[in-house]
Amino acid sequence: MEPAERIVRHFQEDLNALQKRLIEMAGLAEERVRVAIEGLVARDVSALDRITTGDLPINELHIEIDNRAFTLLALHQPMAADLRTIVAAVKINTDLERVGDLAVNIAEAGRRYLAHPPVKPLIDIPRMGDIAQQMLRSALDAFIRRDTALAQRVLDEDDRVDSLKDQVFRELLTYMLQDPSTIAPALDLVLVSRHLERIADHATNIGEDVIFMVSARDVRHGAATLPRK
Amino acid sequence: MEPAERIVRHFQEDLNALQKRLIEMAGLAEERVRVAIEGLVARDVSALDRITTGDLPINELHIEIDNRAFTLLALHQPMAADLRTIVAAVKINTDLERVGDLAVNIAEAGRRYLAHPPVKPLIDIPRMGDIAQQMLRSALDAFIRRDTALAQRVLDEDDRVDSLKDQVFRELLTYMLQDPSTIAPALDLVLVSRHLERIADHATNIGEDVIFMVSARDVRHGAATLPRK
Numbered sequence: 001m002e003p004a005e006r007i008v009r010h011f012q013e014d015l016n017a018l019q020k021r022l023i024e025m026a027g028l029a030e031e032r033v034r035v036a037i038e039g040l041v042a043r044d045v046s047a048l049d050r051i052t053t054g055d056l057p058i059n060e061l062h063i064e065i066d067n068r069a070f071t072l073l074a075l076h077q078p079m080a081a082d083l084r085t086i087v088a089a090v091k092i093n094t095d096l097e098r099v100g101d102l103a104v105n106i107a108e109a110g111r112r113y114l115a116h117p118p119v120k121p122l123i124d125i126p127r128m129g130d131i132a133q134q135m136l137r138s139a140l141d142a143f144i145r146r147d148t149a150l151a152q153r154v155l156d157e158d159d160r161v162d163s164l165k166d167q168v169f170r171e172l173l174t175y176m177l178q179d180p181s182t183i184a185p186a187l188d189l190v191l192v193s194r195h196l197e198r199i200a201d202h203a204t205n206i207g208e209d210v211i212f213m214v215s216a217r218d219v220r221h222g223a224a225t226l227p228r229k
Numbered sequence: 230m231e232p233a234e235r236i237v238r239h240f241q242e243d244l245n246a247l248q249k250r251l252i253e254m255a256g257l258a259e260e261r262v263r264v265a266i267e268g269l270v271a272r273d274v275s276a277l278d279r280i281t282t283g284d285l286p287i288n289e290l291h292i293e294i295d296n297r298a299f300t301l302l303a304l305h306q307p308m309a310a311d312l313r314t315i316v317a318a319v320k321i322n323t324d325l326e327r328v329g330d331l332a333v334n335i336a337e338a339g340r341r342y343l344a345h346p347p348v349k350p351l352i353d354i355p356r357m358g359d360i361a362q363q364m365l366r367s368a369l370d371a372f373i374r375r376d377t378a379l380a381q382r383v384l385d386e387d388d389r390v391d392s393l394k395d396q397v398f399r400e401l402l403t404y405m406l407q408d409p410s411t412i413a414p415a416l417d418l419v420l421v422s423r424h425l426e427r428i429a430d431h432a433t434n435i436g437e438d439v440i441f442m443v444s445a446r447d448v449r450h451g452a453a454t455l456p457r458k
Contacts, residue, residue, distance in 0.1 A: 059450035070316065077306035087299065087319060094320065176405070176412045183405050183412065190416065194423070221288035 011076045015085065018068045019144060022089055022096075025065060026140040028058045029096045030133050032103035033199060037129035040110035040192065041122050048114070051107035058100040065093045081213075088213040092143060095202040099136065102195045102202075109188040109195070116185035119175055125189065128164045128196040131157060135203035142210045154207035155219070161200035168193040240305045244314065247297045248373060251318055251325075254294060255369040257287045258325045259362050261332035262428060266358035269339035269421065270351050277343070280336035287329040294322045310442075317442040321372060324431040328365065331424045331431075338417040338424070345414035348404055354418065357393045357425040360386060364432035371439045383436035384448070390429035397422040 032051055039047030069090045072078065078086060135154050142151035172186040211219050261280055268276030298319045301307065307315060364383050371380035401415040440448050 055450075063449060070312070073302070073316070074308055074312055079303055083299065083303055087302070087316075090316065090319070091323065094323065173413060173416070177409050180406050180409055184402060187402070187416070187419065191423075194420075220292065221285075 011072070011078070011082075014068070014072050014076075015082065018065065018072060018086070018089055021061060021065050021068065022092060023140060023144065025058065025061045025093065025096045026136060028061065029099040029103070030136050032058070032100055033106070033129060033133055033136075033196075036103045036106040036110060037126055037196075039107065040113065041126050043114050043118075045111065045114055048107040048110045052104055052111070055100055055104055058097065062093060062097040062100075066090065069093070084213045084216065088143065088209045091209050092140075092206050095205050099199050099202050102199050106192050106195045109191045113185050113188040113192075116182075119172070119182045119185050119189065122189075124164050124168050124171075125192055125196070128161055128168070128193060128200075131161050131164070132196050132199040132203065135161075135200055136206075139203045139206035139210065142207060143213070146210070146214045148211050148214050151207040151210040151214075154203055158200055158204045161197055165193045165197045240301070240307070240311075243297070243301050243305075244311065247294065247301060247315070247318055250290060250294050250297065251321060252369060252373065254287065254290045254322065254325045255365060257290065258328040258332070259365050261287070261329055262335070262358060262362055262365075262425075265332045265335040265339060266355055266425075268336065269342065270355050272343050272347075274340065274343055277336040277339045281333055281340070284329055284333055287326065291322060291326040291329075295319065298322070313442045313445065317372065317438045320438050321369075321435050324434050328428050328431050331428050335421050335424045338420045342414050342417040342421075345411075348401070348411045348414050348418065351418075353393050353397050353400070354421055354425070357390055357397070357422060357429075360390050360393070361425050361428040361432065364390075364429055365435075368432045368435035368439065371436060372442070375439070375443045377440050377443050380436040380439040380443075384433055387429055387433045390426055394422045394426045 032055075035047055036051045038044070039051065069086050072086050073083075076082075135157050138150055138157075139154045141147065142154065169190060172190055175182045176186045208220050261284075264276055265280045267273070268280065298315050301315050302312075305311075364386050367379055367386075368383045370376065371383065398419060401419055404411045405415045437449050
């Protein structure tokens, strides 16, 4: 094997390893959101405690992925499409780390919520959670498969989460106005719905990064133009 | 001038231009937070409307800075410290764009708040706003001057914002419990304080990126270690 070929092969292996770690990171982040919401719905304090204290693996992975991306950039000085893939990986990594933090925020609000009697049966919040998780999964699939149509569908889903968030807010406001004893726990449910909305926003960011990565077309801020040079 | 020297000089000019645009971006983001909070305190609806509708310049700058960073990576394939600076710029750019979005969120909550009689004199919220803006300014100064001590001070400030946020929450909860007519507007103030907390978090992220950029030392997740290779 020629040296140049060996470097190319090494690069592809390293890039594949980076992508594999990013999928693991996404799996961890998604799992933590799922457990936090399930713990809230099932009133399972110990599940929520596992989330608030268990962010070491995801934080370690966050740093490892960043370092892998840096090493790839420094050693191989990739161009064009490969460069866009690695920069996208750095951004996606940041988004996933924030999703992990938001799972902790959900679990913390959930812990406070469970100190009170239930305000209402939780229906829209787990639905928001399901959509947000699905958006994360699809955004990562879109990244791996370089599938801009799938990434676009993630962007479209964001409106559904926003309207559920508004619905949750209006409904909880009604409870609070009718019975002031529900104010404190209802506020924590409002916060949970905001955290889920932000998770959907991070999935949306990932979808936008995928579209840019694949097509060098910038869809952020409605700017569907080729990037300036 | 030799070709190699010309490329180096070109690189430095492009890197300086990138940093200059990033300072502009930070100035815009900070200004928007300032106007949103001042508009809320002064009950100035038109100031808030300027914020909710005026995010075009910051969004354009966001895309331009990303493209400049890409071009620098692609054309010059920088190593080590320069590479870390450019990747830090990409991350800081993302944080600043989110700060701009959060200014819009503050202005939107402010608009809803102003549809009601005032709940209370606003003292802690403008204080949180001042600290968050100062953190942003210091984080950017630290980036430009490669000043890790200043970046560390930004990280330390984050606790003050968090404790003000908790204080705002407890106080507003008291108002809501005493007088249900304050629930809707008080909720919007809670949201404003959460948005400010997130702005401080973005300043903290920037501080962490500066420390990594300068020292290749990772302080995220308390991981004060050299990055793995």
